Amino acid sequence: MSDWFFMLGEPLGPTEAEQVAQYLRGLDLDDTLSIETPKDWSSAGAVIKSTSWDPRWWEAEQREAQRLHERAARELGADELSRRLAKALERSLNGVHGAAAVQAARGGCSDPALIRAAAGAAGHALHLAEVAQMAGESAAHPFLLKQALFAGGRWPLGIVNASFYLF
Numbered sequence: 318m319s320d321w322f323f324m325l326g327e328p329l330g331p332t333e334a335e336q337v338a339q340y341l342r343g344l345d346l347d348d349t350l351s352i353e354t355p356k357d358w359s360s361a362g363a364v365i366k367s368t369s370w371d372p373r374w375w376e377a378e379q380r381e382a383q384r385l386h387e388r389a390a391r392e393l394g395a396d397e398l399s400r401r402l403a404k405a406l407e408r409s410l411n412g413v414h415g416a417a418a419v420q421a422a423r424g425g426c427s428d429p430a431l432i433r434a435a436a437g438a439a440g441h442a443l444h445l446a447e448v449a450q451m452a453g454e455s456a457a458h459p460f461l462l463k464q465a466l467f468a469g470g471r472w473p474l475g476i477v478n479a480s481f482y483l484f
Contacts, residue, residue, distance in 0.1 A: 320416075320468065320469070320470055321412070321413060321416040321417070321420075321439060321467055321468065321470065322416050322417050322419075322420035322421075322435065322439075322470060322471075322472060323420060323470040324469060324470030324471050325358070325361070325420055325424065325470065325471070325472060325484050326354070326355065326356050326357055326424065326484065327354070327470075328354065329352060329354050329483065333466065333469065333471065333483070334352055336462050336465060336466055336469075337352055337466070337473075337481060337483060339457065339459070339462055340459045340462040340463055340466070340473075341459075341481065342459075343457070343458060343459030343462065344374070344377040344378065344381060344459050345377060346373060346374060346377055346476075350476065350479060350480055350481045351479070351480045351481070352480070352481050352482075352483055353480045353481070353482050353483070354482070354483055354484065355474070355482060355484045357424055357425070357426075358421055358424045358425070358426035358428070358431060359426070360484075361431070361472065361474060361482075361484040362428065362431045362434075364474045364475070364477055364482045364484075365434060365474055365475065367477045367478075369477050369478045370475055370476070370477050371475065371476035371477065371479075373476065374475050374476045374481075375475070378445065378459075378460075381459065381460070382445055382448060382460075385448045385449055385451075385452040385454065385460075386398070386448055386452075388452045388453075389448055389451040389452040392451075392452070392453070393451060398451060401447070401451060402444065402447060402448070402451075405443065405444070405447040406440065406443070406444060406447075409439075409440055409443040409444075410436075410440050413436045413439045413440055413443070414432070414433070414436040416436075416439075417432050417433075417435040417436040417439065418432050418436075421435070435472055438467075438472060438473070439467050439472070442460070442463045442464050442466075442467050442473075443464060443467075445460040445463065445464070446460045446461050446463070446464035448460070449461055466483065471483050471484065472484040
C-alpha cells in the first residue's frame with residue numbers, strides 16, 4: 318500500500334481521466350464533469366471543506382453500497398459478511414494512515430485532521446471495494462475503480478461547483 322497518495326498534486330493522465338469517467342458513469346453521475354486536480358494539500362483541504370460540495374456523489378455511493386451489502390449478506394450471511402469486512406478493514410488500515418502522513422509531510426502538510434481525512438477516505442474506498450467483490454462485481458464496478466484510483470496514488474475528493482476533484 319506504499320504507493321497510496323504518491324501522485325497527489327500531479328497532472329492527470331489519460332488513464333486516470335478514463336477511470337474517473339467510468340467511475341462517475343457507474344454511479345449514474347455526469348461523466349462529462351470537468352476533472353480538477355488540486356495542486357497541494359491546502360487546496361485539497363479547501364475542496365473537502367467547501368460549502369458548494371455536491372451531495373449527489375455521496376448519495377450515489379451510499380445507495381450502491383447498500384444494494385451491494387444486501388446482496389453480499391444474502392449470499393454469505395450477515396455474520397460472515399461482517400467478519401470478512403472487519404478482517405479486511407483491519408488489514409487495510411495498517412498502512413493507509415502511514416502512507417497519508419508520509420505524503421503529507423513530503424507535501425509540506427502537518428494538519429492531522431487533513432491526514433486523517435485522507436486515510437479515512439482511503440479506508441472507506443477499501444471497504445466499498447471489498448463489499449463489491451463479496452457481492453461478485455467485476456473490476457469495472459465503480460467501487461473497484463475508486464480503489465484503483467487510490468491505489469494509483471490519487472485521492473478522489475468529490476464534486477464541487479460542477480467539477481469532480483481528484484487530488
